[in-house]
Structure formats: C-alpha cells, structure tokens
Amino acid sequence: MSNLEDRPAELTAECAVTAGIEIMTPRDVPLGGPRAMRVRRTLPQRHRSLIGAWCFVDHYGPDDVADSGGMRVAPHPHTGLQTVSWLFTGEVEHRDSAGHHAMVRPGEVNLMTAGRGISHSEVSTPSTTSLHGAQLWVALPDSDRGTDPTFAHHAPDPVVGAGWEARVFLGSLLGDTSPVPTYTPLLGAELLLEPRTNLGLDVDEAFEHGVLVDTGILGVHGIEGKQHDLAYVPPGRRTLTLTSYDEPVRLLLLGGPPFGEAIVMWWNLVARTHEEVVAWRAEWQAQITDAGLVDGWFGIPVGDELPPIPAPPLPNARLKERH
Known part of the structure; x- marks a missing residue:
C-alpha cells in the first residue's frame, strides 16, 4: 500500500504510558480521492x-x-523496506515490477522486499464486498537495503489452545515458525482470544513488541487498550500476558529487537539521508509521462495499466532522521 498523503509527515497522536507500556492511538488518513x-x-x-x-502500521x-x-x-x-500485507476479509490483487502477480487473501501473508527499488500496485478484486486488514512496513538494515526485489507468500496453519488461536506469519511463536525470510529478527502473528481468556506468551526478552487491537478490549499486562490502539511493550520481558474481557479479541502481535539504525522515511521511501530521498523521488518522477509509466529505476508493474501515482512535493526543510 502507498502512503497517499499529499504532505506526508510524522504522526502526531496521543500516547499514554503506564508501567513502561505505551498505548498509542491512531489518526485517520485518506488514501486519496473524494471517496477515498x-x-x-x-x-x-x-x-x-x-x-x-x-x-x-496501517489498519483499515x-x-x-x-x-x-x-x-x-x-x-x-x-x-529500503519490506511490505507485509495481512487481510481479515476481502481480496487484493498485487502486481509488481519484479514480475510478481499474486492475491492477498485472509490468513495468508504476502511479503514484498523492495530492496534497491520496486514499483507495485494493489487493487481489491470485483468479488470483494468488505475489506479489512493491515498494511505493515519493515525497514531493511543498511547492509541489505540494496538487495534485489523479491516476493514471498505463506499461509500459516492455525495454532490452537484453550480459548485462543494464532497464525504466525513471521518469526516464531507458540512452537510455530514461519518460513518467510526477513533481514532482521521479526515476529508477526494474528491472535484470536475468546472472551475471558488470559494468555501468557513466551517471547524473546531482547524484542520490543507492538500489540495492535483489531476488535475488542485487550489487557496487556493489565494495561487496557481499546479497539484500534497499538500497545508498545519495551524489551526485557520473557512473557507477554494478554487478557480478553467480556468480548472476543482479535489482535496482531509485532516484534523485533530495537533496530539500532537511524532512517529517513518519507512518502513510500526508506532511506538514510535527505539526499537519497531527493534522488529517488527524481527517479520516480522521470518515469511518469503523459503516456503513462515508462521503464526506469523502479520498473513497471507487470500487467498494470493504471496511471502511476506522482510523488508529492518535498518539504521546504531537510527531512529528519528517525530512530
């Protein structure tokens, strides 16, 4: 998915911190157009x-x-990134300039590695009546961000226990390991909790974790997050305790060790310097003509005839590093 904001900027949102756990609330962003x-x-x-x-983390x-x-x-x-697509309902058609054509379906992860540069499109299928899911990005470490573009697909089998069900799409959890390759240690899983379930998860204490609440109200070590909140849990815990109350909960659990590198992220580009962003933006704009997209650094998604999305204007100030 693209970040289609006309003036992409850092997110300003509310955050509450209790016992080291942050509860972050989202902001609403349109994906372009009057019926966006x-x-x-x-x-x-x-x-x-x-x-x-x-x-x-985009959730829709x-x-x-x-x-x-x-x-x-x-x-x-x-x-400089990997995109991770995960659906709860609906179907989305993916096409990219590395020649991959795939469907994104509920319970199946599609991971696209942009590496040195790729272009792609995502369009919900005509049979889709309801669309619900998450679009996630992973920053590539400096040592690997120049890699060639690739694509991976995996449909994890559910792991089931008393009052819960999980699908592990990246990394390892609950005795299951995803075969999808990543360039840093990562965890990505969907969990369903029945009402009044208390689940203790063994996790890597070197990881920090994010818990995105899709439905219901969730306790994270007793700290409540409501629907659509993202709870941040710092490193140092070997067990992550999740609690549902009077209604079922669906959540996404994300994790990994602190990245340890500063990035410059603007629009759909993850770089290390302002100058890299300027250069990549110019490369993309050079591919856009009155006749449509022409071949260049980012290539052309195979079989896609939609007019390409132009890059928004750069801000007047230098782009800041993020940690």
Whole structure:
C-alpha cells in the first residue's frame, strides 16, 4: 500500500504510558480521492518511529466496498523496506515490477522486499464486498537495503489452545515458525482470544513488541487498550500476558529487537539521508509521462495499466532522521 498523503509527515497522536507500556492511538488518513478508502495509522508517531524493524502500521476496515470504493492503489515506488500485507476479509490483487502477480487473501501473508527499488500496485478484486486488514512496513538494515526485489507468500496453519488461536506469519511463536525470510529478527502473528481468556506468551526478552487491537478490549499486562490502539511493550520481558474481557479479541502481535539504525522515511521511501530521498523521488518522477509509466529505476508493474501515482512535493526543510 502507498502512503497517499499529499504532505506526508510524522504522526502526531496521543500516547499514554503506564508501567513502561505505551498505548498509542491512531489518526485517520485518506488514501486519496473524494471517496477515498481511509486507514488508521498508528506507526510512525512523533515520539516513536519503529518497533523492532517495523516502521509503518496501517489498519483499515471493515469497509463496505460499495461505499468506500475499495482499494485502488495505482503503481507507486518503494525502496529500503519490506511490505507485509495481512487481510481479515476481502481480496487484493498485487502486481509488481519484479514480475510478481499474486492475491492477498485472509490468513495468508504476502511479503514484498523492495530492496534497491520496486514499483507495485494493489487493487481489491470485483468479488470483494468488505475489506479489512493491515498494511505493515519493515525497514531493511543498511547492509541489505540494496538487495534485489523479491516476493514471498505463506499461509500459516492455525495454532490452537484453550480459548485462543494464532497464525504466525513471521518469526516464531507458540512452537510455530514461519518460513518467510526477513533481514532482521521479526515476529508477526494474528491472535484470536475468546472472551475471558488470559494468555501468557513466551517471547524473546531482547524484542520490543507492538500489540495492535483489531476488535475488542485487550489487557496487556493489565494495561487496557481499546479497539484500534497499538500497545508498545519495551524489551526485557520473557512473557507477554494478554487478557480478553467480556468480548472476543482479535489482535496482531509485532516484534523485533530495537533496530539500532537511524532512517529517513518519507512518502513510500526508506532511506538514510535527505539526499537519497531527493534522488529517488527524481527517479520516480522521470518515469511518469503523459503516456503513462515508462521503464526506469523502479520498473513497471507487470500487467498494470493504471496511471502511476506522482510523488508529492518535498518539504521546504531537510527531512529528519528517525530512530
């Protein structure tokens, strides 16, 4: 998914901190156009840009496609990151300039590695009536951000216990390990909790974690997060305790060790300097002509004829590093 804000900037949102656990609330962002599909963005925020290598969390739906128009994200570029697509309902068609054509379906992860540069598009299918899911980005470490673009798909089997069910799409949890490759240690999982369930998860104490609440009210070590909140848990815990109350809960659990590198993130580009962003923006704009997208640094998504998304203007000030 593209960040379609006309003036992409750091997120200003509310955050409450109790016992070291931060509860971050989202802001509402339109994905372009008067009937734009809207998303809830909880990462990055002004005070926190990353959780592990996770650098972007968009959460959307459930949206009635008849009202919202669904997802229609035309070709746009990415560099220096991996995109992680996860759906609860609906279906989205993915095309990219590395030649990959795939469907994003509920319970199946699609991970696209942009590396040195890629362009792609995402369009909900005609059969989709309700769209609900999350679009996540992972920053690539400096040593690997020049890698060639790649794509991976995985449909994890559910892991089931008393009052809960989990699908591990990245990393390891509850005895299950995803085969999807990442460039830093990561955790990504969907969990469903039945009402009045208390679940203790063994986790890596070197990881920081983010818990995105999709439905219900969730206790994270007794600190309550409401629907659409993102709870941040700092490193140092070997057990993560999640509690549901009088209604079922669905959540995404994200994690990884602190990234340890400063990044410059603007629009759909993850760089290290302001100058890199300027250069990559110019490369993308050079590919956009009156006749459509022409080949260049980011390539052309195979089989996509939608007009490409132009890059927004750069701010007047230098872009800041985020940690």
